[in-house]
Amino acid sequence: MLTEKLRNLELPPMPQVAARVMQIDESQVSVSAEQIKNIIQADMALSTKILKLANSAFYARGNRIQNLSQAIALLGFKTVKGLSLLVSAASIIPKKGNFKIMKELWMRSVLTALIAKIIAERIGKDKLKDEIFMIGLLRQIGKSILANQFAEEYAICFQMSGEGVDEEKLHQLESMKWQFTSADASSFAMKSWNFPPDLVQSSEVRRYKLGDPAQIEATQPMLLPVILAEYIVLLAGYTETVKLEGKLREKMLAEFGRICAVYGIDAVKQKYYLEDLRQVIKQDSFYSFCGELFTN
Numbered sequence: 001m002l003t004e005k006l007r008n009l010e011l012p013p014m015p016q017v018a019a020r021v022m023q024i025d026e027s028q029v030s031v032s033a034e035q036i037k038n039i040i041q042a043d044m045a046l047s048t049k050i051l052k053l054a055n056s057a058f059y060a061r062g063n064r065i066q067n068l069s070q071a072i073a074l075l076g077f078k079t080v081k082g083l084s085l086l087v088s089a090a091s092i093i094p095k096k097g098n099f100k101i102m103k104e105l106w107m108r109s110v111l112t113a114l115i116a117k118i119i120a121e122r123i124g125k126d127k128l129k130d131e132i133f134m135i136g137l138l139r140q141i142g143k144s145i146l147a148n149q150f151a152e153e154y155a156i157c158f159q160m161s162g163e164g165v166d167e168e169k170l171h172q173l174e175s176m177k178w179q180f181t182s183a184d185a186s187s188f189a190m191k192s193w194n195f196p197p198d199l200v201q202s203s204e205v206r207r208y209k210l211g212d213p214a215q216i217e218a219t220q221p222m223l224l225p226v227i228l229a230e231y232i233v234l235l236a237g238y239t240e241t242v243k244l245e246g247k248l249r250e251k252m253l254a255e256f257g258r259i260c261a262v263y264g265i266d267a268v269k270q271k272y273y274l275e276d277l278r279q280v281i282k283q284d285s286f287y288s289f290c291g292e293l294f295t296n
Contacts, residue, residue, distance in 0.1 A: 022134065046091075054071035098154070108234075116132050131198065138199065142183060165248070213261075232277070
């Protein structure tokens, strides 16, 4: 019954670039650079965006970048790899519906992905950081799918759940309206796109009923850094549209603390993530580029 209702959703096509890029081994940089060049140049839209970034004021060094080989040499393989993942993700985020809501959801996803990647590097999950980055970008894509297809109805659900921050209430409202939630939509979309099991499973975990974080860490080692990053984005008000107050803020802070305990993140480091990391993120080249990605 649930699957039948979900079949009526309009899913954007899934590009294969992201899956291929994630499989590139970073240990042999020269070989990897050639591999990523071959993958990117087969996708004209992606090639154009990478070259545009390479020629932006942020990266330009006075000489115009004319091809992908020059771009990779300037930006570095790892940066180009990350940008390829970002552009691939942006291409499947719907750009219609309520623009304000769609942009907000996109920015939350980008911020979550960037922060999750930083967390991964700091807790010894460096080899999993690309997969963690993609989970951060796409695990909640169902919200964008619903906001795109049911713009007016979803705007009401979004507003009534505190701009979607009270996810439990949001899911209740979604379920009442469509008999399924945005989390169900995320899972359905990822299965339809033949995403790896880890990505599909990540979309099925509700943040507000996480259970034992240590158990999640043991069974889904790429998910917990993403959920931690989601809490950081909301608690620290990274998009400047979220105002968390009262019992919901207390509840989210408690959950944030429970996850931090799994990784031994003490009070000083928690303060850094909630207060100081913002400036690092805002200066990140990916962050500077993501707003333009959404509007193109």
